[in-house]
Amino acid sequence: MITAEQLKDVMERADALNHYLDIDKKKIELEEEELRTQAPDFWDDPKRAQEQMKKVKNIRRWVDGYKEVRTLADELQLAFDFYHDNMVTEEEVDEDYEKAIKAIEDLELKNMLRQKEDPMDCVMKINSGAGGTESQDWAQMLMRMYMRWAEAHGHKVTISNIQEGDEAGIKSVTMEIEGGEYAYGYLKSENGVHRLVRVSPFNAQGKRMTSFASVFVSPLVDDTIEVYVDPSKVSWDLFRSGGAGGQNVNKVETGVRLRYQYVDPDTGEEEEILIENTESRKQLENRNNAMRLLKSQLYDRAMKKRLEAQAKIEAGKKKIEWGSQIRSYVFDDRRVKDHRTNYQTTDVDGVMDGKIDGFIKAYLMEFPVNDEE
Numbered sequence: 001m002i003t004a005e006q007l008k009d010v011m012e013r014a015d016a017l018n019h020y021l022d023i024d025k026k027k028i029e030l031e032e033e034e035l036r037t038q039a040p041d042f043w044d045d046p047k048r049a050q051e052q053m054k055k056v057k058n059i060r061r062w063v064d065g066y067k068e069v070r071t072l073a074d075e076l077q078l079a080f081d082f083y084h085d086n087m088v089t090e091e092e093v094d095e096d097y098e099k100a101i102k103a104i105e106d107l108e109l110k111n112m113l114r115q116k117e118d119p120m121d122c123v124m125k126i127n128s129g130a131g132g133t134e135s136q137d138w139a140q141m142l143m144r145m146y147m148r149w150a151e152a153h154g155h156k157v158t159i160s161n162i163q164e165g166d167e168a169g170i171k172s173v174t175m176e177i178e179g180g181e182y183a184y185g186y187l188k189s190e191n192g193v194h195r196l197v198r199v200s201p202f203n204a205q206g207k208r209m210t211s212f213a214s215v216f217v218s219p220l221v222d223d224t225i226e227v228y229v230d231p232s233k234v235s236w237d238l239f240r241s242g243g244a245g246g247q248n249v250n251k252v253e254t255g256v257r258l259r260y261q262y263v264d265p266d267t268g269e270e271e272e273i274l275i276e277n278t279e280s281r282k283q284l285e286n287r288n289n290a291m292r293l294l295k296s297q298l299y300d301r302a303m304k305k306r307l308e309a310q311a312k313i314e315a316g317k318k319k320i321e322w323g324s325q326i327r328s329y330v331f332d333d334r335r336v337k338d339h340r341t342n343y344q345t346t347d348v349d350g351v352m353d354g355k356i357d358g359f360i361k362a363y364l365m366e367f368p369v370n371d372e373e
Contacts, residue, residue, distance in 0.1 A: 120183070
């Protein structure tokens with residue numbers, strides 16, 4: 001039977017979530033965003049409509065998540081009161097407590113995913129370490145573990161590249177995990193080297209062997225970049241084109257000068273991009289060419305930023321060797337332990353079947369990342 005202190009803890013955590021998530025504001029936002037979906041011309045632009053529906057779904061997820069927490073917390077309070085009037089049993093109160101605490105912990109965990117990349121799909125690459133067949137078999141076991149986790153959480157897994165092992169297992173695999181919620185936010189905790197200790201099935205003497213494999217997770221970035229040009233930041237000047245003779249030269253203002261007030265999305269710094277075009281004797285063609293050149297510049301900036309971000313993530317990789325592992329899987333001792341958080345479990349079979357939520361939660365609680373970082 002739960003204590004009054006445990007009940008108090010549940011109620012306080014539920015109230016805290018209401019405050020942290022600003023549920024009242026989210027309810028108003030939800031009403032406003034849902035109203036936009038009821039406009040007669042809403043589906044005239046399918047892409048924009050889908051983006052709006054996604055926005056509505058995201059807000060509703062928080063509102064509904066808190067609604068469940070509040071309902072279960074209030075039901076627990078009632079059950080606790082009814083128990084003292086002999087209207088419910090101890091088991092029923094404890095059952096309501098388990099439901100409430102799980103809902104609270106799930107929402108608290110989701111609230112910790114504040115990095116802007118967290119809601120994104122992800123790419124996972126697994127590389128076998130030194131050790132030949134042993135490590136290659138281990139890499140394949142990890143691949144299966146993550147595929148089972150993804151399936152259980154409503155994600156779709158696509159293998160975009162795989163290198164088979166020499167005798168068994170795999171040398172490497174690249175998987176795209178998408179379609180669910182917060183794939184990157186949860187799986188970023190798996191970045192690092194994973195160590196396996198077991199009695200080798202490939203060794204005739206039945207020796208205890210140690211194998212390594214590295215896991216690298218990154219946000220799945222869509223390469224098809226759509227370049228948006230804010231019309232309010234564009235201004236045009238016309239001037240007479242210079243050059244060799246012809247009736248049009250120096251008589252008609254066919255040259256164009258495009259000025260774009262570019263604001264860096266990361267630093268907020270403002271900069272003027274200046275493009276002049278005199279390719280054609282027709283002003284409209286020069287305008288179109290100048291706009292094409294502007295989009296090319298903006299695309300180039302976005303691409304460089306993406307590459308810089310990827311390089312920053314790449315720099316976090318570690319060499320596959322002793323001492324750099326994040327987690328050990330010791331099969332004969334029936335133990336899996338995360339060395340960053342000290343979280344461990346004896347359910348080795350469950351872990352290898354994709355039940356790794358305990359490790360993910362422990363990591364996110366130990367190493368929270370805010371939007372500002």
